[in-house]
Amino acid sequence: MQEGEHVGQPNVCLKLHNLYLFLHMCMPIPLLLLFLQRHPEAVHAEENRGIQMSYALGVSRIVQERQHDRLRVSTMTGNVAVITGGTSGIGKATAQLFVRAGAKVVICGRNQDRGQEVISELKAMNGDALFVKADVSKAAEVESLIETTVSTNGRLDYAANIAGIGAYATTVDCTEKLWDLMMRVNVKSMWLSMKYEIPHILKQGGAIVNMSSITGLVGIIGQPAYAASKHAIIGLTKTAALEYAKQGIRINAICPGSILTPMQDPVINGNPEIAARIGARHPIGRMGTAEECAAAIHWLCSDAASFVTGCAMTVDGGYVAQ
Secondary structure: OHHHHHHHHHHHHHHHHHHHHHHHHHOOHHHHHHHHHHOHHHOOHHHOOOOOOOOOOOOOHHHHHHHHHHOOOOOOOOOEEEEEOOOOHHHHHHHHHHHHOOOEEEEEEOOHHHHHHHHHHHHHOOOOEEEEEOOOOOHHHHHHHHHHHHHHHOOOOEEEEOOOOOOOOOOOOOOHHHHHHHHHHHHHHHHHHHHHHHHHHOOOOEEEEEEOOHHHOOOOOOOHHHHHHHHHHHHHHHHHHHHHHHHOEEEEEEEEOOEEOHHHHHHHOOOHHHHHHHHHOOOOOOOEEHHHHHHHHHHHHOHHHOOOOOOEEEEOOOHHHO
8 A cells, every 4th residue: 555655656746746837827926835835746856947935035936937938028129228226136137128128228337347247147148238337326427328328329218217225214313424325326316317318218209217116105114214215206207207298208117115136135134034024014925026126117118008107106015005
């Protein structure tokens, strides 16, 4: 009897594995994760393709693989995009998605080595990509970034203004230095970017997406400077959208919830329990991915969003709906 059970076990695993492959394409992610928890044998160790995960972290390769397999990328062939903060996190994911869509991309950041690493990755994807070292809080460097983009590629169609920073300090504890830094990097940079991007995009029309946050829509204890800067970005975005709506430029913002990016590393500090608690604040029950934010940015730039401008789009797993 024991021998028979041993012989039959591989067939059971095979059936479960085939069921898993079907569910991987069809089942909502939370139910799929529950299935994997109850039937870990469904994913063969040699075939798991990085699917198994720490449920405490709340995000798996399942999300990224399903996005890669299912996302119908609207073509950007022949178009040019500039992406600030494009060397990591959401900016890097956006550059990768735009390259997949056929766009020529110019990314900027302050770290030359990291920028060149990302460019190597993009070129390995057969992407047409260029890195420009720039501090987007400085007018001369932003102007140079945009001029380099246009002189190299002949035009500018899209801009994803993603560069920004975060910090924690209560209203009383926040220093003048921290407040000024937050406004300079998060708000002034957004204004400068659009100031130099818009004249070129006007020549043929296009779209701009600015990076705000759920903290631009609600208050967060301990983040007065960050919240003020992200609220300001939404006001700036809506005003610019109204100014250029009739001239062929759509301007929107995205407001992500808690996203697994390097910006979250100091908060999570490699602790899955902290990540789980952060994820649990979102009705979907997990933190988001940079790829999910990139997909929203791509959609807002695409013709599929041709009637969308002045929007502050949440990508937050339902956080602000609570």
